[in-house]
Amino acid sequence: MNEGRIMTSIGQRIRELRLMRGMTQTQLAKDIVTPSMISQIEAGKAQPSSALLKKIAERLDAVGELDEVTQGEDATRTQGIEIAALCLALGRVTDAKEVLSKLGSDIPNVAAVHFLLGQIAETNRQLEQAYARYHTALSLAKEYHVELLPEILKKIGDLHxxxxxxxxxxxxxxxxxxxxxxxxxxxxxxxxxxxxxxxxIEPGVLPKASASSRTDDSAFIRESPFPAHPSFTTYADKMLQDSLAAWRAEPYSAESAKFQQMAHLKSRLDARAWIALSLDATIHAARTSIQNRNLEQSETFMTLAKHQLELAGTPQQQLSYALLEALWQETFGEGVAIAIQNTLDTYELWPDAYAERADHLVRWVQEKPIQDPLRKTVLKAAFQEQQTLRRYDDMAKTSELLIETLRATDAVEEIEELIASIRRYASLV
Known part of the structure; x- marks a missing residue:
């Protein structure tokens, strides 16, 4: 498939029909869209939605002709978006970017594409770019793809x-x-x-119980339609590779049996998502039980969480569970020293910044009699995490604790480096 093929052909055909009818871009666009958008569509720089294309076809008196041109292209684009979404769901970011690039050398005017590009940027920790992509998708969805609005709003909420x-x-x-x-x-x-x-966020607000969410956890896991992790990943990767191979092949066939597997894979991913969602609720319940010092209840929830984690846990949920174990050790186990070491060990597996981890580390320093060199290590880790998350107020408080610790060991150079780092960051916010 040649890059840009999808959008160039429909744009060229609209231009040919317009010129055949002796119309200008302004005449074609009147009361439908801006002349600039018509120009972008004809140049292959924007992809008209189905609603806009219908209006253009009616204005050109060429509904049948444009339907014939766009039928295959719509199927190709739709399949591409679906495959890219599956790639992201399975962590295949490079493959998702490749598939989206096949939609044209310029980004099409399709909310779903900008939404997927936002997810790619978020995965790569490019939060400002992700924010811009999601807002572009939001603007487009309001006019042409309202079914995407809830997903986009939720993603912007996640960034906040x-x-x-x-x-x-x-x-x-x-x-x-x-x-x-x-x-x-x-x-x-x-x-x-x-x-x-x-x-x-609002502890007094209880989640609504839908028919699906009322399902008993053990029954739902038992009825899960896919093998346990990591077998599922291998199975899903194979199905995805088959779909990617069909996508790359010439000639393209939307009826390919490989594409028919996608619906099956999506249903299994949906089931996996339900388990992951249940895991979030279980971790929250376990944390509450630990805070209430209910040993028996906390052990029950943690056992369930570990089982759900093995089935469908995301990397962030694995980190949340690791922090949960640290909190349990602090409360019921061998004490805060083991909890701190377990938390510091998570940096090797999950180096990405995570607010809850920084909060744990600072709290332990403030509440427990932790001495050097562990105290300095803990505060440095928390400070770097808060800096990555741009939590300036928290950074200021942590830096005070860290400077106090460094002064006790006469670490003058480290203090100067820390103060310089704070000043550099303050100049950027």
């Missing part, structure tokens, strides 16, 4: 959670739920995810 802006995140999660209900969209998993997130 990463930046510790819980008020905005909660607003966006509530709006996600409202839009889903207002548009009467079937968003079972998404709405349940939002309910769990809202319950963590």
């Amino acid at each position: 959670m990463i930046l510790q802006d819980q008020d905005t995140a909660a607003y966006l999660y509530r709006k996600t739920r409202y839009v889903s209900e207002e548009l009467q969209l079937s968003q079972g998993i998404l709405q349940s995810e939002v309910d769990v997130l809202l319950s963590s």
Whole structure:
């Protein structure tokens, strides 16, 4: 498949039909869209939505001709978007980028593509780029792809959670739920995810219990339609590779048996998502039990969480569980020293910044009699994590503790480096 093939042919055909009818771009665009958008479509720089294409076809009196041209292209683009989404769901970011690039050398005017590109940027920790992509997708979805609105709103809310802006995140999660209900969209998993997130931000708000979320955990896991991790990853990768091979092959065939596997894979991924969602709720319940010093209940929830983690845990959920184990050790086990070491060990497996980990480390320093050199190691790790997350207020408090620790050991150079780092960061915010 040649890059740009999808968008160039439909743009060229609209231009040919317009010139045949002696129309200018302004005449074609009148009361439909801007002349600039018509120019971009004809140049292959924008992809018209189905609704816009219908209006253009009616204006050109060429509904049948454009339907014939776009039928194969719509199928190709739709399949490409679906494959890219599956690639991202399975962590295959490079493959997702390759598939999206086949949609044209310029980014098409399709909300789903910008949404997927936002997810790629978020995966690569390019949060500002992800934010811009999601907002572009949001603008396009409002006009042409309303079914995507809840997913996009939820993703923007997730970014605000990463930046510790819980008020905005909660607003966006509530709006996600409202839009889903207002548009009467079937968003079972998404709405349940939002309910769990809202319950963590607003402890007094309990998640709504949908028919699916009321399913007994043990029964749901037993009925899960895919093998346990890591067998599922191998199985899913094989199916995805088959679909990618069919996508890359010439001539393209939307009827290929390889593409028919995608619906099967998507259903299994949905089931996996339900387990992952249940895991979030289980971890939250286990943490609450530990904080309430209920040993028996916390052990029950942690056993269930470990089982769910093996089936469908994401890397972030693995980190959350590791921190949960550290909290358990602090409360019921061998004490804070083991908890701290277990938490520091997580940096080797999960180097990405995570707010909860930094919070644990600082709290232990403030509440427990931790001495050097462990105290300095803990505070440095927390400070770097907060700096990555741009949590300036938390950085300032942690730096005070760290400077106090460094002064006790006469580490003058380290103090100067720390102060210089704070000043550099302060100049950027």
